[in-house]
Amino acid sequence: MQRRLKRKNHKASTPHSLTRQSTLRKSLLTLLRSLLPWKRAFKASSEFTPLYGENRPIEMRPQAYVETPQHRRIEWVEACGGPHRPLGKLPGGLRVGVIGGGPAGVTTAFEAVKAGAQVTLIEARHEVGGRARSVELSDKNVAEQGCMRFPPSASALFVLAKAFGFAFIERFPNPGTVPTLVSYGDECHIWTDAETNLPGFENIKAGWDAFIEGGCQINGRSFESCAKVVVWLESPQIEVRMKAVSTWQAYITEFQHDTFREGLQKIFGLTNITPPAGKHWTKDDFNRFGKLGIGSGGFGAFYNVCFLTVLRYVPNSCETDLASFAGYVDGKLQAMGIRSLWQSIWESATKQGLKSLLSTKATSVTKRTASDGRTVFVVRTESPQGPSELEFDELFINLTINVANRNLDLGRKGPDQLFPDATCEALKNMHMTLSTKITFQVPQSPLFNDPAFPRTLITDGDLPQAYCFDYGDPKTVVVMLAYAWEEDSRRLQSEKDPAKLFRRLKSLVEQVVAKSPYPQWAQILQPVGDIVLTHWQEDPYALGAFAFAEPGQDRHCATLFYDFEKKQGPYLIGDSYSHGNPWVEGALESSYNCFSAMVKQRGTLYHPDKAPVNLIRSGIYFYE
Numbered sequence: 020m021q022r023r024l025k026r027k028n029h030k031a032s033t034p035h036s037l038t039r040q041s042t043l044r045k046s047l048l049t050l051l052r053s054l055l056p057w058k059r060a061f062k063a064s065s066e067f068t069p070l071y072g073e074n075r076p077i078e079m080r081p082q083a084y085v086e087t088p089q090h091r092r093i094e095w096v097e098a099c100g101g102p103h104r105p106l107g108k109l110p111g112g113l114r115v116g117v118i119g120g121g122p123a124g125v126t127t128a129f130e131a132v133k134a135g136a137q138v139t140l141i142e143a144r145h146e147v148g149g150r151a152r153s154v155e156l157s158d159k160n161v162a163e164q165g166c167m168r169f170p171p172s173a174s175a176l177f178v179l180a181k182a183f184g185f186a187f188i189e190r191f192p193n194p195g196t197v198p199t200l201v202s203y204g205d206e207c208h209i210w211t212d213a214e215t216n217l218p219g220f221e222n223i224k225a226g227w228d229a230f231i232e233g234g235c236q237i238n239g240r241s242f243e244s245c246a247k248v249v250v251w252l253e254s255p256q257i258e259v260r261m262k263a264v265s266t267w268q269a270y271i272t273e274f275q276h277d278t279f280r281e282g283l284q285k286i287f288g289l290t291n292i293t294p295p296a297g298k299h300w301t302k303d304d305f306n307r308f309g310k311l312g313i314g315s316g317g318f319g320a321f322y323n324v325c326f327l328t329v330l331r332y333v334p335n336s337c338e339t340d341l342a343s344f345a346g347y348v349d350g351k352l353q354a355m356g357i358r359s360l361w362q363s364i365w366e367s368a369t370k371q372g373l374k375s376l377l378s379t380k381a382t383s384v385t386k387r388t389a390s391d392g393r394t395v396f397v398v399r400t401e402s403p404q405g406p407s408e409l410e411f412d413e414l415f416i417n418l419t420i421n422v423a424n425r426n427l428d429l430g431r432k433g434p435d436q437l438f439p440d441a442t443c444e445a446l447k448n449m450h451m452t453l454s455t456k457i458t459f460q461v462p463q464s465p466l467f468n469d470p471a472f473p474r475t476l477i478t479d480g481d482l483p484q485a486y487c488f489d490y491g492d493p494k495t496v497v498v499m500l501a502y503a504w505e506e507d508s509r510r511l512q513s514e515k516d517p518a519k520l521f522r523r524l525k526s527l528v529e530q531v532v533a534k535s536p537y538p539q540w541a542q543i544l545q546p547v548g549d550i551v552l553t554h555w556q557e558d559p560y561a562l563g564a565f566a567f568a569e570p571g572q573d574r575h576c577a578t579l580f581y582d583f584e585k586k587q588g589p590y591l592i593g594d595s596y597s598h599g600n601p602w603v604e605g606a607l608e609s610s611y612n613c614f615s616a617m618v619k620q621r622g623t624l625y626h627p628d629k630a631p632v633n634l635i636r637s638g639i640y641f642y643e
Contacts, residue, residue, distance in 0.1 A: 121149025153356025451563030
């Protein structure tokens with residue numbers, strides 16, 4: 020079980036919060052990494068100091084997503100009195116089933132129980148949390164093998180966390196936000212301030228910043244800046260937020276069939292006579308951007324996904340000022356595992372009547388007509404106690420697309436078809452990304468008392484990124500030695516033994532740091548206890564990290580996201596069915612959308628003017 024910590028319900032605010040203007044300016048510096056500058060002072064002493072100084076909470080910055088400017092996700096929950104108050108009223112005899120105990124499944128079960136329904140949660144694992152996987156390494160330390168970075172724009176997540184006594188702290192060790200060793204070819208640099216140019220990346224950074232802040236022209240066609248879209252989406256006024264629609268439609272029309280690399284070529288390549296910042300990217304620039312971004316993390320693993328899939332992270336502020344999850348221990352904030360939140364929500368729902376079937380796998384979902392003419396859902400399950408058959412009036416499915424297809428064949432067509440044809444096509448064709456993480460503890464080292472000693476490594480080789488995390492243990496530090504995606508993950512996937520993969524990666528570290536000012540970096544890699552290795556594509560309950568659209572698949576994303584409007588089959592919830600964010604916030608968005616649709620049909624919505632089912636409409640964007 021997840022370690023239970025004493026918590027207090029503290030207000031998550033900070034006297035040093037950034038103004039919206041300065042925050043927006045910093046967000047322009049990179050697409051997929053937070054760029055909060057490193058300004059923490061360290062004291063060199065004989066005692067070990069925290070890696071990142073004092074933990075301070077970060078404030079939520081609510082905004083709409085560019086796909087759904089009609090709705091800001093927290094407004095319905097706040098209007099109803101907060102996460103502990105019901106969002107509506109359901110008949111007491113309504114039988115609601117939830118397959119999957121990830122963030123969306125737990126949240127939906129929690130909301131349905133509060134609304135008065137009879138709710139059963141079916142989870143194949145022995146615990147809830149799904150891909151919010153926090154593996155205990157010691158009494159204090161965890162290996163965050165799933166979601167681990169959270170932007171302040173994740174308003175639904177921030178509100179839930181605060182309601183259950185948790186918070187988010189402002190420091191996540193992304194490259195450039197902490198002392199970072201950057202290795203490219205024969206070059207090796209220590210990067211300590213993300214607002215400064217990294218040698219060799221000046222042209223890339225100038226062009227990228229100019230594109231994000233000022234938009235671009237592609238051979239006479241103008242595209243508004245993502246920076247302006249962010250300002251619109253942050254507005255509490257819907258008429259202001261709707262200004263984003265025409266801008267994003269222009270991007271859809273131009274880029275929906277392009278890979279990320281092809282989109283970059285259109286903007287920065289030689290075929291565009293007016294590239295941002297007035298200078299084309301060279302072949303070496305494109306290679307550097309693929310390997311290391313602007314020094315903050317390579318995009319090469321995502322060069323073949325849809326350009327829009329990556330770009331939408333900017334207007335949705337998904338990668339701005341990324342924070343770590345935290346709780347209160349003895350009145351002080353301390354980083355901890357994100358699964359603690361879902362465990363707490365699940366425990367609250369259980370006290371209110373939720374029935375949970377853990378270690379129980381759903382093997383099939385069908386519909387049938389009851390004797391009174393009602394359509395009901397039949398779920399067959401397998402557990403250590405044997406097979407079973409359950410019947411529900413409403414059903415929510417919180418499984419990844421790959422698991423939904425392999426285990427339940429949800430995209431099937433024919434007499435027992437569950438969904439409209441377009442939804443079935445989307446379920447069968449959406450791409451899920453590969454991901455690998457390897458994490459372990461190491462002893463605290465005097466090296467960390469050097470304020471310039473790298474806390475993060477980033478390279479252009481088979482060791483893409485490495486991070487050091489501080490969970491408050493004075494004796495150990497947590498190291499994530501691999502955080503790889505797509506082809507980078509596929510190359511590591513051949514090794515199943517954590518110890519062997521560790522030795523392979525440590526050898527790569529030794530080669531990288533040998534040419535750096537810190538050749539002793541490899542000395543810290545002395546694992547204490549277990550080495551935790553996760554290849555998400557091999558996890559039988561995930562079969563991938565998250566859905567990531569390939570060129571032309573944005574229409575599939577929209578179909579899955581808006582399936583709750585059609586209500587032909589069960590409700591699809593989870594990040595696989597979000598259009599704006601493939602992580603926790605996207606999972607929560609789908610949960611609230613589908614739950615509001617179910618309550619509207621089956622019961623009474625509280626504050627219906629704020630409910631997403633009454634605000635969000637498909638058809639504001641057009642895809643080919």
